[in-house]
Amino acid sequence: MSRQRIAIIGAGPSGMAALRAFDSAQRAGAEIPEIVTYEKQDDWGGQWNFDWRSGTDRYGESVHSSMYRNLWSNGPKEALEFAEYTFDEHFARPISSYPPRAALWDYIDGRVRKSGLKDEVQFSTAVRWVDYDRDQDNFTVTVENLRSGTTSSSEFDRIIVATGHFSFPNVPEFEGIETFPGSVQHAHDFRGAENLADKRVLLIGASYSAEDIGVQAYKMGARSVTISYRTGAMGYDWPDGMEELPLVDHFEGGTVRFSDGDTREFDAVILCTGYLHKYPFLPAELALRSPNNIYPADLYRGVVWQENPGVFYLGAQDQWFTFNMFDAQAWYVRDLILGRTPLPSAEQRAAHMRTWRDRFQELGGDADDVRFQADYVRDLIDATDYPMFDLDEVVRIFLAWKGEKYENILTYRDKSYRSVLTGTVASTHHTPWLRELDDSLERYLSTPAKSELEAILDGTDPSAERLATDTPG
């Protein structure tokens, strides 16, 4: 039997986890398949690979990353830490619990930086189409090298879809929005809140995008921030100048009427209306179609496409757990491909999915969701040699984080957690998040002069005055 060929589509955190999973087996002496990884961006890191562009990238492809300047992790890093590559190992010193984007990119890059794996990734290469041949039980993957414009096709035994599902915005219609004279963009295209200073900002949506872009806008001096929800308000203790209203009914020029009859004038609208599962390179019979939830249908153990178990998805769930969940998934998929773990029959897989789906449908809120996802990750790790970690403690970290956000949405990022892997307690960042206007890695890892920090804390820093009066709690 000739050596298996595996295509990994996407080299973000999930695709990198798959590369690492195979690499780790190979370093332990296993024979691994031939692996080809396609990444449309020029570098790896997926979402964490910031692009100042919005809309389309330098090649005319849809921009992948939804990141913005001054995006700091919105959850504690202790909840996403790789069980086999700790923050201590990477940074060689304690860092804070909520690092900026650049620090997290550095961490995921650092795990594989010296592995040689990067040379195996075909960057600037977009997958155009995947064909499945039932007789051969293999896949023809057609790609375009975006730099040269050349197209080519190769055959693979299995494909791993690791393109993520927070890249294609969901942009619903709102009556009259075409008459709104201010800027209208989706959160996906938002690149920084500096230009929202003095603006009356409307965010439509009630999830992480609305929460964080709202707070960013506040941080950068928006005149007002209004967040419009469909089903329920987030209910944080918003500072003065921030409010939640029910869903937009319609726009009339710069005026917005809400479903409760309230009206407001706005200067800018940001649609925080979520993302689509979209796989334009896949025929319908291989393409996941799902709302964003923690147990998408038709994925055995969250990763094996039921209709065609030669197709694997990584990171297709809504995510409490992230990097370490992608690892658990990647290790499990690797073991299926290596034949270390047998793939159950279609009937057995269906029965397994029914059991989990039944439980999923009974979940009653965030705490239930986190525990469900922890159990899901535990189930995967149990089946592999990925290092087990204290998932119950991570659940507690998630719940504490939720609590901190309810206590103070503006300062929760200043809190510190303890690593379940190393026991290290996170350091306190030298500058409170709300006053930190520089998100570079250099600044993050620097030790500012005492006088600079004193200026920030004494209020001689330009952002301090507003903070002193407005910060609640």
Add this chain to the structure above:
Amino acid sequence: MSRQRIAIIGAGPSGMAALRAFDSAQRAGAEIPEIVTYEKQDDWGGQWNFDWRSGTDRYGESVHSSMYRNLWSNGPKEALEFAEYTFDEHFARPISSYPPRAALWDYIDGRVRKSGLKDEVQFSTAVRWVDYDRDQDNFTVTVENLRSGTTSSSEFDRIIVATGHFSFPNVPEFEGIETFPGSVQHAHDFRGAENLADKRVLLIGASYSAEDIGVQAYKMGARSVTISYRTGAMGYDWPDGMEELPLVDHFEGGTVRFSDGDTREFDAVILCTGYLHKYPFLPAELALRSPNNIYPADLYRGVVWQENPGVFYLGAQDQWFTFNMFDAQAWYVRDLILGRTPLPSAEQRAAHMRTWRDRFQELGGDADDVRFQADYVRDLIDATDYPMFDLDEVVRIFLAWKGEKYENILTYRDKSYRSVLTGTVASTHHTPWLRELDDSLERYLSTPAKSELEAILDGTDPSAERLATDTPG
């Protein structure tokens, strides 16, 4: 021999011209092939089908249209009039020479509205991939119905690529642009200048986008408009508050340094840096790769793909002539497909292209370009039954238009031209373009009360004060 099958990809002005060309032959008694038209938008009209969204559309596909609110034709309609469907026939009365977007959409829609052709277009359907089978000499076209998510493949004898080339922005890198705190967008994503009021606006580019968005920004009250060119300034007699500077050297936050050493502060940047020929659904051997010019290489008579003459392109040229040129191309391609016009051998085609390319390479400026394109259109019409029209007079209209723009870039749209088809002299729009803030078809075709117009012209209209002092000439 079974009936030929033709795929038209894209139902903008070019694809609609192809539909009309075949329809016209059929109405005259000819047998025509089976035609399937795929259009990713929900309606036809291509660029002229405005979408308030930018980036991606409701299905997560790249937005096609680059149009914005208050876009009025930037060239006289007398230069684009269909030779077989005049403005008089459509509007049944004279209209002005520079209609707003909605009026032009109505015109191209009107020609085919009652034809039944619309029912044959598969809307909301994106072409994912085209495969050519050399043995069968046919094409397999794989598409996704964006509403249902279903994918399917069909075989065709010939394909007509009519997707345009002003939809995928060219977004080059500029040093430090990621530090610019204001908004940064490509002209493709620009949807209206209202939110540029009081802003210091930088436009990078020196072609139609920069010219028109610059004037739009001025019209809507930008504090300043700076246009940065690479090779040469446009050189219009800009009003106070507008200027041209050489190319951006780099950004440092909100400050931009230009290659001549000048520096300026800006609030918003719009990249008017052009578009890419991009055909992500085509294998490299079928995909046109060209800069934007009036004689792209490897297209016999501007439409037949030399390497595979079963592939036709419509509207792939840079465009002085537009709608009527697309018609001439569509009629010619139709006649090739119907066998009415023989396709010369590859050698003959190559020789023909060399002749035209030699002439193209000698062209010395705009006047040369217009005459070249007029000759090109004449050559196509000569080969078909499309009605010939006075191309020399259209050349004169183009050159007069250029002159009007140099005379006054703010008022050229108030001029009137005479139709070369009907002799009708365009009417004068009831409101000078610079004071017209409503681009709807209703407003355009309305007869405003005298008092309203007097208010606008007397200066009691809010936009009048600035105009009275700033309008040059």
